[in-house]
Amino acid sequence: MRTPITSLGITFLGTASAQPSSTRNHSSLALRLNGDVWLFDCGEATQHQIMKSSLVKMGKIEKMFITHLHSDHIGGLLCLLASAMNGDGGTIPGVEDPRVGSTPTKPPLEIYGPLGTRAYVRNGLKLTYTLLEGSYVVHELRFPEDPTDETENSPSPSQNLHLSESPDGRNIALVDGKWADIFKDNIISVSAAPILHSVPCVGYVVHEAPVQGKVDPKLYIPHFKRTGTSMKLMGEIQKGQTVTLADGTVLEGPPREPGRKIVILGDTYDPSPIEELAKGADIVVHEATNAHLPGVDGRIKAEDTYESVEERAKSRGHSTPQMAGKFAKRIGASNLFLNHFSSRYSDEVDEKSRAIMFAIKHLAVVGFGRSEVVCGRDLMNIEIPPKRAMVEGNKPKVVQDAVTYS
Known part of the structure; x- marks a missing residue:
């Protein structure tokens, strides 16, 4: 049984979009629960970011939630698994590896994601000859259009397992437009729903159970x-x-009081399918890949307008800050955190980049109708107060880990 959450926080490990920059890594976010870690996406070099973090520990990763299978969101998963579970390429021929046939001493690391997540992990580990000391399990969130027959790209949980793979993985069907309670214990639950992107994509809702008043x-x-x-x-x-x-x-x-609700979205140009689950969120994390910033960003095209930039973003499956703000307003969110910025938007390392990020925040504030907007930075830690404290005006605390950019 999990103990009540006394410390809840978010660490942005990567806030870039398709291409990383010198100040932003590929997508990854850590949700911290009393020191335990749940990762949402795992782009390339996520483990490097974890090494720089003062609060996220590799050995504390319990679960991973993948929003979609674009490489900037999943490219670091295999290497992180190997590091988290002391993986390597095995022993030389003729020498028995003690891990083969051994019984894991810890519960499996759980991975949730859309169709293809299981094949990606299983085949990637096999093709790289990676052995792990621990075990893992993959639960796939299946869309109605996904194949029901088991193929190389949609293997069953028990078909041709990797040596470290648990056969207890589930194929979870979409019911009434959502995947309800894909994980639930006495303290916290996770549900999910589709969000619209250029490929199948999932948004997650983490909901704390009612807490003692x-x-x-x-x-x-x-x-x-x-x-x-x-x-x-x-x-x-x-x-x-x-x-x-x-x-x-x-x-x-x-009496018991409502717990905190955190909505973590992947890439999307329209997250409306998750609205019902996301209503009343205390925190919503929403992408803001592209923005029109006249007078601030000198690289904009002369013919561009707010409307043309939004249409271009949507055509590629992405959002602008205004779109993120409007969604947060529709669901009645209390706080909006932006991430997944275009590589042209550097972190706040100089006066120009600070002005750009301030302008992006302003656009989101206009859409949101509230000032509680934060532009995510790599290695930014956000401490989330109890629900009652937030209702009484105690805002999430934002602290930046020290990091030196080359």
Whole structure:
């Protein structure tokens, strides 16, 4: 059973789009839960970014969620698996490798993704002769148009397994437009839905279960004093338990309150299929690949307009900051984090690039109608307060890890 989440945060490991730059790596985001790590996408060199991070630890990765199979979102997955599970190319012929036939000592690392994720991981590990000390399992989110027969590109969970692959992978069917509760425990759940891109793409919704409400001592202390009850019982009330005092007075703990909701989208020009799941999000992470920045970006085309840049972005399966802001507004989100920027938009390393990122943020604010917009930077850490604290005006805290660019 997972313990209640006392520390919840996001680390942007890569915020570039198709091409990385000297200041932005390929796409990857880490969700941190009490130190455990769930990765969302794993572009090339993600493990290098993890090595630079002060908060994301390779050995703490429990789950990986892939939005789609474009290489800038999955190109680092195989190498990261090898590093996370002490993988290598095995022993020389004639020398028995102790990993072959051994029983894993830890639960499998879980990987979720669309059709093709299993074949990519399985075949990639086989073709590179990679052996792992641990085990992994792949769960595929199947679209209605996906083939139902098992082929090389859509293998069954138990067909021609890699030595480190668990046979317990699931093929999860889309039901009523969503993949509900693809993971769920006593503390947190993950659901998913399609979002529109140039290839099959998935958005994920991470939802914390209702949490115990905060005790207001003023409501209880008079009863404790009147009956001579030990204040130690206040801890039981804080846990939501019912306490009966010596005079028969029954005190109930505060009701449970809604947990936090985080929406993490992949590449998209229209995420409307996930709207219902995403409503009321505390955090939405949305791409903002292209932007029209007259007077700020000197490289724009003379004939470009906001409308033409949006149409060009949509034709390639992507969004502008305004589109991201409008989606966040539609779902009633509290905070919008932008990522997946074109390589022409460097991180905030000089006055010009800072002006560009400020202009991108402004465009998103206009669409969102709120000022709670953050442009993601590589190795940016965001600490997410409890739901009650955010309702009371305590905003997510943004801290940048120290990093030196070459």
